[in-house]
Amino acid sequence: MIQTVMALVGDIGGTNARFALVKPGSTELTEIVTLKCADYENIEFACQAYFDQVGIKGVEQACLAFACPVQQEEIRLTNNPWCFTRRSLKDALGLTSLKIVNDFTAMALGMLNLKPEEKIQFGGGEGLTDMARLVIGPGTGLGVSGLIKANDDWIPLASEGGHINFAPIDELDVIIWRHLHSRFGRVSVERLLCGQGLVNLYEALAEHTRFEPQFTHPSEVVEAALNATDPRAVEALDRFCRILGTVAGDNVLTLGARGGVYLCGGILPRVREFFLQSSFREAFEAKGRFVGYMESIPVWLCVAEQPGLVGAAAALFNEEVAG
Template identity: 60%
Template sequence: MSEYALVGDIGGTNARFALVKPGRVELEHIRTLPCADFENLDGAFNAYLAETGVGSVTRACLAFACPVQGEQIRMTNNHWAFNRTAMQQTLGLDQFRLLNDFTAMALGMLHVQPHELIAIGDGESLAGSARLVIGPGTGLGVSALIPAGSEWVPLATEGGHVSFAPTDELEVAVWRSLKDQFGRVSVERILCGQGLVNLYRAIAQYRSLPMPLSQPAEVLAAGLGGDTLAQEVLARFCRILGEQAGDAVLTVGGRGGVYLCGGILPRMADFLRCSAFREGFEAKGRFVDYMGKVPVWLCTAEYPGLLGAAAGLENPMVNG
C-alpha cells in the first residue's frame, strides 16, 4: 500500500496533481496535465500515477472548478463529467474527497509563505474576522475563510456568477455590449481570461477603435507592452476586480483581508499595484473608511490550490 495520498487541483484548462504523506501538506511529485488530453478524470489520474511510478493510492482529495455537491459532477469550463461513486470505484479509492477549487484555494492561503504575498495598498487584518479569496483565471473563483475557534471554515461559493453592476458610463457601455451577446452579464464575463477579450472588444466598440487582438494572452501582453487600448482594458479590469472584491468584502464582513489569486494577476503584479484596484475597492460611499482598513494581498505561490487540497484531506471543517 502506498504511503502517499493524491491531491489535485482541476481547472478548466489544466489538472495539477501531487502526492502528500499522511498529515502533511508538503507537495511531492507535482505534475500539470492538460485536461484536453484526456476524456475524463480517470485518464488523467492514472496517467499521473503511471508517470510518477507510485502505482496506486487509496486516498485522494481533488479540487474542481465547478460545484461538487451531489453525485453528478460536471466541469464548468471543460468536458469532464462523472458520477462520484462510480468514479471512486473506478479509481479504487477508500477515501475520495471533492472540494470546490476556490474552497481549496482558500485553505491554501493558510499555508503559503509570507514572501509569496504582495500587499496591494494599506490596511491591517482585523483579528477574528472573515477573509475573502477571489481570483480570475479560466473563470472567476470566489471563496472565504470564516474563523471557527482554532479552525477556519472555507466557504464553497459560485460568487463569480453574481450580476455585474456598472459604476460609470464606460461600464454601462460594457454591460450593454455584453448583454447583447449573453443576455445576462455576470462578473465572470469580464473577470477571467476570456473576460479580458470580452472587455477589450466592448471598450474598442465604445471608443470606435479597431480590435485586432483575439486571445487573452495577446491582450495582456499588449497592455503590459504599452498598447493604448489594451492598457485601458487592463486598467479597467483591475478597477472592476476591485469593485467586485469590495462588494464581496461587505457581503461576508471580510475585514480580515483579501487574497487575490488565479493565473492572471501574478503575471501583471506591478501593473495591478499601480492600478485603480484600490480606488474601486474602497469606493463604497458611506463605507469608504471601512474599506480603507481592509488589507489586500496578491498571492504569487505557484500551487496554492494543491496546498489547499492537501489541507482538505484532514480538515474536519471541510465537507467533501
C-alpha cells in the same frame, strides 16, 4: 512499485490535471506532476498514469478538486468530457477515503497556507486575525469564496459570486454595460472579470472610440497593454483592475471580511506590476461613508505556483470541509 502512506491530491480543470503527494496532515507537496487531460480517456486513467510516473502502486486517501459543481454523486466536468461517480473512482483507485471538492474551494483553503514570499500585500493594515476573509480570483471565470473561522479550522464558503450583476459606477462603466447588454442581455461581473472578460472590455472600448478591434484573445490584450502599443488595451486592463476593486470591495462589505482579501487566479500574477500601479485599491476603498472601514483591510496578491493543490491537501484533513 509500492503502496505509499502518502495521500493523493489533485487540481483538475478543463485542460490540465495537476497531482501531488502529501503526508497525512501536511500541506507540503511532493512529486508534483501536470498531465494534459486530453491525453487520457478518464480521471481514473490519469490518476493511474500519475502513479506510474512517480513509481507507486497507489494510495489509500485522496482529495481531488474539480472545476465543476461537486454536490452530486456523479461528477461531470464543465470544460472537459470526463464524467464519473464518486463510488466508481473510489473503487477504481482502491481508496479507503476520497474527498471531492470544488476547485475554488481548494483555492480558498490554499490561501491560508501561503508562505510569506507567495503573497504580496497591496495596501491596508494587518487585518483582524479571526475575522472572515474574502477570496476572489479572475481566470477562465471569476471565482469568489469566503473563509470563516470555526473552532480551530476554517470553513470555505461555496459561492457563485462571479455571477452577480455588474453595477456601473461611472459613465464609462455605463458605456461598457450597454455594449455587453446588447450582446448578452443580463451582464454579470464575470462577463468583465475573466480572460474573455478582458477581451469584452477591449471590444467595448474599441466600439466606443470607433476603432476596429485588433485582438481576440486575452493574451493579446495583455501584451498590448503591458507594452503600451494600443491605448484601448491599456485602458481595458486598467478598467479590469478598477472593476475588480469595486467588486472585491462590495464583497468585503457583504461578508464582513475584515480579516483581509486574497486575490488569486491566473491573470493577475501575469500583470503584477501593472496591477500594483492600477486603480484597484482606489476603487476598492471608494465606499462612501465606509472609506475608513475599507482603508484598514489588507489585500494580498497570491503568486504561489500551486495554491489549488495546497488547498486540496488542506481540505483532505479539514473536518469542516465536506467532500
